[in-house]
Amino acid sequence: MPLENKPKKPTPSIKQNHGPHQAPAARKSNYDEVALGFSLEEAVTEAARCLNCKTRPCEKACPVNIKIPEFVDLVYREDIQGAASKIFETSLFPAICGRVCPQETYCEDACVMKEKFGPVSVGRLERFVADYVRKNNLTTLPECAPSTGFKVACVGSGPTSLAVAAELRKKGHEVAVFEALHEFGGVLSYGIPTFRLPREVVKAEVENLRKMGVKLFKNVLVGKTLTVEELKRDFDAVYIGSGAGLPSPMNCAGEDLVGVYSSNEFLTRINLMQAYKFPAADTPYYIGKKVIVVGGGNTAMDSARCAMRLKPESVTVLYRRTRAEMPARGEEVENAMEEGIRFDFLTAPVELEGDGQGRLKRVKCIRMELGEPDASGRRKPVPMKGSEFYMEADSLVVAIGSSPNPIIQQTTPGLAVNKWNCITADAAGKTSLEGVYAGGDVVRGGATVLLAMKDGKAAAQAMHQYLLSKTKIAR
Amino acid sequence: MNKNIYSTDDLYRIVVKEDLSPAISKHVIRAPLIANKAKAGHFVILRAREGGERIPVTLVNWDAKKGTITLIIQSLGKSTTEINAMKAGESFMDVAGPLGTPVEIKKYGAVLGVGGGVGIAELYPIARAFKEAGNKIISILGARSKDLLILEDDMRRISDSVIVTTDDGSAGIKGLVTDAMKTLYDKGEKIDAIFSIGPIIMMKFVAETSRPHKTPTFASLNPVMLDGTGMCGGCRVEVGGKPKFACVDGPMFDAHQTNFDLLSKRTAAYREHEKLSLDEYAKTHECKIGLH
Numbered sequence: 080m081p082l083e084n085k086p087k088k089p090t091p092s093i094k095q096n097h098g099p100h101q102a103p104a105a106r107k108s109n110y111d112e113v114a115l116g117f118s119l120e121e122a123v124t125e126a127a128r129c130l131n132c133k134t135r136p137c138e139k140a141c142p143v144n145i146k147i148p149e150f151v152d153l154v155y156r157e158d159i160q161g162a163a164s165k166i167f168e169t170s171l172f173p174a175i176c177g178r179v180c181p182q183e184t185y186c187e188d189a190c191v192m193k194e195k196f197g198p199v200s201v202g203r204l205e206r207f208v209a210d211y212v213r214k215n216n217l218t219t220l221p222e223c224a225p226s227t228g229f230k231v232a233c234v235g236s237g238p239t240s241l242a243v244a245a246e247l248r249k250k251g252h253e254v255a256v257f258e259a260l261h262e263f264g265g266v267l268s269y270g271i272p273t274f275r276l277p278r279e280v281v282k283a284e285v286e287n288l289r290k291m292g293v294k295l296f297k298n299v300l301v302g303k304t305l306t307v308e309e310l311k312r313d314f315d316a317v318y319i320g321s322g323a324g325l326p327s328p329m330n331c332a333g334e335d336l337v338g339v340y341s342s343n344e345f346l347t348r349i350n351l352m353q354a355y356k357f358p359a360a361d362t363p364y365y366i367g368k369k370v371i372v373v374g375g376g377n378t379a380m381d382s383a384r385c386a387m388r389l390k391p392e393s394v395t396v397l398y399r400r401t402r403a404e405m406p407a408r409g410e411e412v413e414n415a416m417e418e419g420i421r422f423d424f425l426t427a428p429v430e431l432e433g434d435g436q437g438r439l440k441r442v443k444c445i446r447m448e449l450g451e452p453d454a455s456g457r458r459k460p461v462p463m464k465g466s467e468f469y470m471e472a473d474s475l476v477v478a479i480g481s482s483p484n485p486i487i488q489q490t491t492p493g494l495a496v497n498k499w500n501c502i503t504a505d506a507a508g509k510t511s512l513e514g515v516y517a518g519g520d521v522v523r524g525g526a527t528v529l530l531a532m533k534d535g536k537a538a539a540q541a542m543h544q545y546l547l548s549k550t551k552i553a554r
Numbered sequence: 555m556n557k558n559i560y561s562t563d564d565l566y567r568i569v570v571k572e573d574l575s576p577a578i579s580k581h582v583i584r585a586p587l588i589a590n591k592a593k594a595g596h597f598v599i600l601r602a603r604e605g606g607e608r609i610p611v612t613l614v615n616w617d618a619k620k621g622t623i624t625l626i627i628q629s630l631g632k633s634t635t636e637i638n639a640m641k642a643g644e645s646f647m648d649v650a651g652p653l654g655t656p657v658e659i660k661k662y663g664a665v666l667g668v669g670g671g672v673g674i675a676e677l678y679p680i681a682r683a684f685k686e687a688g689n690k691i692i693s694i695l696g697a698r699s700k701d702l703l704i705l706e707d708d709m710r711r712i713s714d715s716v717i718v719t720t721d722d723g724s725a726g727i728k729g730l731v732t733d734a735m736k737t738l739y740d741k742g743e744k745i746d747a748i749f750s751i752g753p754i755i756m757m758k759f760v761a762e763t764s765r766p767h768k769t770p771t772f773a774s775l776n777p778v779m780l781d782g783t784g785m786c787g788g789c790r791v792e793v794g795g796k797p798k799f800a801c802v803d804g805p806m807f808d809a810h811q812t813n814f815d816l817l818s819k820r821t822a823a824y825r826e827h828e829k830l831s832l833d834e835y836a837k838t839h840e841c842k843i844g845l846h
């Protein structure tokens with residue numbers, strides 16, 4: 080049923096549509112999605128802007144190689160099911176990626192229309208396609224190759240393991256995924272808030288893997304419940320995608336006060352345990368009236384925006400550099416500012432003080448100035464002598480980074496790691512142990528969902544070749 | 555592949571349920587992967603149902619052949635009350651483990667086990683492991699009163715001697731576990747190591763009682779825990795002036811090095827929430843155990 084009066088393709092001059100959003104005043108008191116999806120008409124109109132470049136710069140820039148020109152064209156032709164199948168050829172997670180991928184640094188940055196008209200909103204289109212087929216029960220999953228008889232274990236169920244599981248299952252291998260927590264998705268479940276990534280989206284895309292025959296085991300902490308050595312015994316290859324789940328502390332006095340959270344704890348309470356529903360959900364949270372969040376990355380933005388939705392008097396982000404150096408996505412910083420979150424740049428906490436009963440009362444801070452560039456290429460913040468001042472706070476969330484949880488490294492003899500406890504792996508995910516591959520944050524130390532998926536896809540190719548080579552020897 | 559341990563049939567089902575006292579119940583649960591790996595000092599994280607809290611509980615027993623684990627739980631708040639209301643045949647939503655670092659079992663000579671309240675259940679597998687390793691076991695079991703004293707017979711079976719203390723004198727000696735400890739020291743009893751599990755205040759005073767004698771003393775710490783996998787740091791405790799995660803570095807730590815006052819303050823973080831939760835629950839459920 081073609082839409083009437085749809086624009087001719089290509090019409091690049093149509094204004095780029097970033098999609099509708101929940102208004103800041105409304106969204107800061109709910110956990111519903113901030114970015115709302117395109118309607119069919121909006122999607123088709125946005126798709127009409129695509130020039131269908133022969134050089135395919137968008138696809139080349141995509142970490143998971145989505146066939147962007149084709150799927151966008153199928154959207155234009157209103158074959159949404161066809162568009163979904165086209166995306167599924169290279170990625171089984173368009174509803175997740177369409178929401179959390181920083182497209183402005185990949186496909187949309189590469190779009191030839193970026194300077195003159197604004198890029199095609201590829202991310203919004205990807206999300207539209209995924210949501211449309213899911214809501215209309217039009218999902219047709221890719222066929223899996225006949226069984227190879229090989230078994231693969233994936234450790235963790237975050238984005239990198241999910242990518243490995245999808246790729247290897249499609250090639251006919253038997254895949255089992257082991258998750259330590261009670262929900263699948265890793266950081267997609269415990270970390271990223273529902274207002275950026277609704278849980279039914281994660282559940283649906285994980286469920287697609289199950290429908291393809293991937294076996295999913297929850298409550299299995301590899302290193303404790305099962306060891307990598309046991310997995311090596313029971314499976315033909317192992318992929319470690321256990322993430323970077325160990326929070327980095329600030330190492331300043333008073334960090335043990337009640338009210339001081341790691342971002343992992345705060346986000347896990349709110350997102351995984353749904354503490355924002357307390358007492359309807361059983362897990363509580365404590366934030367009080369004044370909340371401080373320390374850090375400048377996406378996790379800090381997620382923490383601050385989750386806190387804002389719990390209706391405190393104020394939420395203030397302390398960042399030791401300036402806005403220009405913030406690692407967080409620009410869109411997330413803007414969202415946070417729109418929601419009324421305050422930012423104190425060039426500021427760092429030096430000491431946390433209690434109320435005498437073991438609860439946080441105030442934070443001693445110091446102002447910084449930017450000095451010479453450091454190893455990251457950013458100008459290093461330098462404390463300004465005598466600039467100390469106090470801020471009242473009932474709670475404080477430390478969101479200054481994380482490193483890999485050491486349990487697997489400690490319980491797997493012969494597995495090489497670097498000085499940050501990251502597993503050593505080559506570009507194809509190969510580790511120091513035969514048949515054991517790794518990728519995502521457990522190798523990178525703390526990166527993005529999309530780089531984790533990219534690692535998973537690369538490792539899956541290498542693991543497939545490895546398994547085939549085993550056949551040859553066996554024969 | 556040992557298919558059996560990967561089987562999800564009847565996973566987390568309560569095979570046997572037994573009430574040991576009005577507020578303390580024993581659950582035997584099907585969890586083959588956990589039973590296969592369990593050691594003395596390990597714990598699990600339980601979740602009764604969708605929306606439920608993650609509750610850490612120390613393993614009391616396990617049977618790798620049958621694929622079962624045994625837990626003993628005291629009704630303290632909403633979640634534990636709800637868990638203890640579950641019946642044989644029902645299933646937990648989630649059981650994760652075995653978690654934590656098991657106790658290092660070695661030959662000390664004479665090991666004193668001090669258990670307070672439901673802590674006696676957690677002491678049992680540790681005392682048993684030390685007994686099997688050839689140690690002499692002296693056990694001090696403390697409870698508020700006789701009807702709250704659990705596992706006395708089991709502890710007698712694995713101990714060379716047992717001293718019972720109750721607050722009201724309804725069983726054993728009227729007094730505290732530390733009174734019994736002092737008596738042992740006064741008699742010149744040889745004690746080479748002490749393992750204490752119970753309320754924070756009890757473990758603190760066990761440590762203070764043994765400190766002048768320089769007896770190596772360990773306590774099983776019970777901070778507020780969330781994931782139990784080393785991910786959130788909510789369970790951080792201070793041991794020897796350094797932060798430790800009870801869920802991965804513990805829960806058993808050097809009691810003489812432990813900051814019990816900090817532990818006490820941190821475990822009180824959600825006391826008001828816990829009360830609200832239990833009050834809301836009580837409005838809709840008949841309370842069988844007299845918590846209200």
